[in-house]
Amino acid sequence: MSTSSLHEGEKVTALTLAAKKKRGELITMLTAYDYPTALALDHAGVDSILVGDSLGMVVLGYETTLSVTMEDMIHHSKAVSRGARRAHLIGDMPFMSYQVSSAEALRNAGRFLQEAGMDAVKLEGGRHMASTIAVIVAAGIPVMGHLGLTPQSIRKLGGWKVQGTSAEAARRLVEDAHILENAGCYAVILEAIPDRVAEVITQRLHIPVIGIGAGAGCDGQVLVSNDLLGSFDRFTPRFARKYADLSAVMEQAFRAYADDVTSRRFPAPEHSYHIGDEEFEALMQDLRMKPRNWRVV
Ligand code: KIV
Numbered sequence: 422m423s424t425s426s427l428h429e430g431e432k433v434t435a436l437t438l439a440a441k442k443k444r445g446e447l448i449t450m451l452t453a454y455d456y457p458t459a460l461a462l463d464h465a466g467v468d469s470i471l472v473g474d475s476l477g478m479v480v481l482g483y484e485t486t487l488s489v490t491m492e493d494m495i496h497h498s499k500a501v502s503r504g505a506r507r508a509h510l511i512g513d514m515p516f517m518s519y520q521v522s523s524a525e526a527l528r529n530a531g532r533f534l535q536e537a538g539m540d541a542v543k544l545e546g547g548r549h550m551a552s553t554i555a556v557i558v559a560a561g562i563p564v565m566g567h568l569g570l571t572p573q574s575i576r577k578l579g580g581w582k583v584q585g586t587s588a589e590a591a592r593r594l595v596e597d598a599h600i601l602e603n604a605g606c607y608a609v610i611l612e613a614i615p616d617r618v619a620e621v622i623t624q625r626l627h628i629p630v631i632g633i634g635a636g637a638g639c640d641g642q643v644l645v646s647n648d649l650l651g652s653f654d655r656f657t658p659r660f661a662r663k664y665a666d667l668s669a670v671m672e673q674a675f676r677a678y679a680d681d682v683t684s685r686r687f688p689a690p691e692h693s694y695h696i697g698d699e700e701f702e703a704l705m706q707d708l709r710m711k712p713r714n715w716r717v718v
Contacts, residue, residue, distance in 0.1 A: 433468050433509040435541060435563045435607040441468070441640070442629045448641025450631055451649065454480050454497045458646060459504030469509040471543065471643060472498045474516070474573070478655075479647040486572045489515040491529055495537050502538030511565055512539035516573045519544050523556040530557045530564070543610065545571035547597030551604040558605030566601035568594055569635065570613035581658070583634075585614040591621075598622045598630075610643060611635040613660065634660030 441448050450469040453459045454476045462470050476497055477489035498512045512533035519526035526544075533539040541563035544550060554564050569584045578584070585591040594614060601609050608629040611619045616636020623630040623639050632639030647653035648661035654668045681687035696704075705712050 430507060432507055435509065438468065438509065438608060438629045438641075442627075448629055448631060450641060450643035451646045452476075452643070453501045453504070453646060456500045456504040459501040459508075462646070463505040463508050467508055468641070469511060469643075470501060470505055471511045472501050472513060472537075472539070473543075473645065474513045475645045475647075476513075477515075479645060479653040485575055487516050487575070491515060491518050491532065494518075495532055498533060498537035498539050510538065510540045512537055512542050514542050514544045519550075519553055523553045526553045527556050527560055527562075530562045531560065534562060541565055541607070543567055545573050547593075548600045551600050554601065554604040554606060563607045564605065565631075566598075566606040566609035567612065568597050568601070568609060568614075569611045572612075581613075583613050583615070585618050591615070591618045594618060595622055595625065598626055602626050602628050611639065613658075634658065 438448055448469065449467045450471055451462055451467050452473040452475055453462055453470045454472060459470060472494065474486040474489045474494065476493060477483040477486045480497075481489070481493065483489070494512060494515050498510075502510055514526070514529060514533075518529040530542045533542050542557065543565040544554070545567040547566075547568055550566075554566070557564050570578065570581065572581075575581070585594040591614075594611075595618070598609055598611075606628060608631060609622075609626065610631045610633060611622060612632075613634040616638060619630070619632050619635035620638030623632075629640040631641040631643050633643045644661055645653070648657055649663065650665045650667045651657075651663045651669070652667035652671070657663060678687065702712065
């Protein structure tokens with residue numbers, strides 16, 4: 422099948438994303454961690470869903486992504502793959518699931534495809550991850566790279582800081598991007614780097630480059646869905662655009678519910694189940710109770 426014949430409803434693959442880059446069509450990607458979000462993203466026609474380890478912060482309430490485990494990721498990836506039929510699905514390898522040895526990395530990468538229904542995995546890091554990436558790719562598992570601000574290295578980076586702002590650091594990023602491509606990555610994410618540096622990398626690589634806080638010159642964009650929806654209000658990164666304020670909507674709905682319950686406006690008769698008059702009277706007799714002013718419908 423030629424990728425250019427792809428029409429709505431067909432599965433998006435790594436080849437589809439490569440074809441989009443070739444045609445100059447922008448790639449859309451968002452994160453999901455559960456079934457209903459995956460379903461909505463799929464219906465909205467978003468090309469790719471990342472089950473990011475941002476899960477740890479925006480869903481599980483950790484301060485960083487460092488506490489996220491393989492079991493957390495597999496559990497949430499399974500839910501996402503049950504919801505999405507069309508989008509290309511990427512499972513994010515959590516901290517310490519791929520750094521110790523290539524063998525361990527390969528086994529954990531395999532779990533995302535075998536147990537969780539993902540199409541590919543993503544891992545963070547540049548040149549030092551090249552041999553691990555090559556081992557995973559050789560086993561038939563597509564790998565997406567992640568350069569720039571890599572949250573699993575937050576302790577080493579000293580905080581959530583823009584990367585690649587000096588000529589030397591930017592040159593190193595360009596080199597790392599080439600190294601990841603040569604190691605077999607089918608795509609790479611650039612996070613929080615200057616827009617012109619990201620554009621240079623995008624022009625130089627043959628594989629799709631997806632940006633998050635990397636300007637408009639990339640082949641596509643990814644955001645954490647909770648930032649876009651406004652359902653994570655601890656902080657919103659400068660690079661995220663808020664399309665909704667779900668935290669406020671949720672709080673308002675929860676207040677209205679609590680108000681209705683305490684003022685007896687909920688549940689109403691239409692939310693209740695009813696017993697027939699005869700059966701209810703028989704029950705009253707059995708219990709030797711007098712029907713008060715119960716409303717028997
Ligand atoms: O974990 C995640 O959601 C990510 C994106 C920020 C790219 O890695």
